[in-house]
Amino acid sequence: MIVTLVVAVLALGAGVAANRYLRPRLMADDEGMGVRDLVGPLMTLPRLPLPYRLVTPPPTPGWPPAAARSEAHALDHLAEVADFAPTALRQRLRADAVCYARAVQHEEWPAMAEGKGSPVPSVWSGDFRAGFKELGNNSPLFGLLVNADNQRSLGRQARMAESTPTIPGLIYWFMLVTMAVTVIGLGLCLPRANNRGPLAALIVVTALLTTTLLIIRDVDRPFSGVIIVKATQMAEIEQESTRDFLADYKADQLPCDDRGRPKPGYRR
Structure with missing residues (x-):
């Protein structure tokens, strides 16, 4: 500019x-x-x-605001379905949802202003899939969780694609x-x-x-400049997921900090 x-x-x-x-x-x-x-x-x-x-x-349905809304909605749906998972897995998936939302909002969104991404959200999306494997495909929740995670992944891919300048x-x-x-x-x-x-x-x-x-x-650069797509939907999901998690668990049970980065010593 x-x-x-x-x-x-x-x-x-x-x-x-x-x-x-x-x-x-x-x-x-x-x-x-x-x-x-x-x-x-x-x-x-x-x-x-x-x-x-x-x-x-x-223009397609994957333009930035729609992609961000789709990703946030899928993440919210995943966290809601996780409430029906076994106790240990329920806490893990709900914590991952909080951390993923924080990582997208605070780590990946600023990086997209320059057409880049962040590896931090992938830490938690990877843990989603690891949790699904523990649940097993015989569980009636398996298909619901996998489908929600697939929609989240598609939304993230569309959002990342839109952050790359086309000119x-x-x-x-x-x-x-x-x-x-x-x-x-x-x-x-x-x-x-x-x-x-x-x-x-x-x-x-x-x-x-x-x-x-x-x-x-x-x-051509919707995540920077004057015309900017903000992480509004993801911020709302992060606040809602954090509130729901803290209603049942303690804050120190979250495996990430306020920016969604794994805490020191985090292992899965």
């Missing part, structure tokens, strides 16, 4: 400087472009998202350079005298082109 803004400001400054110092040497007349001539670049705004659409698949850096830089060249070229073509109107129009064109690029970049 900062790089885009800096390039836009520099391009605008270069355009004004070219109009003042370079235009007299390159062009003898001083008519230049008027405000109506600057409407043309505005027509390029609908075309700027084209590279984004070329590399981005069409290659080369394409975005191409759009940015194109915008800068356009602004400089327009500045060069403006008249030097009585040009307040055209200069104001140039500033508006630059602002609109820059805003379009920023929106494209922000939508």
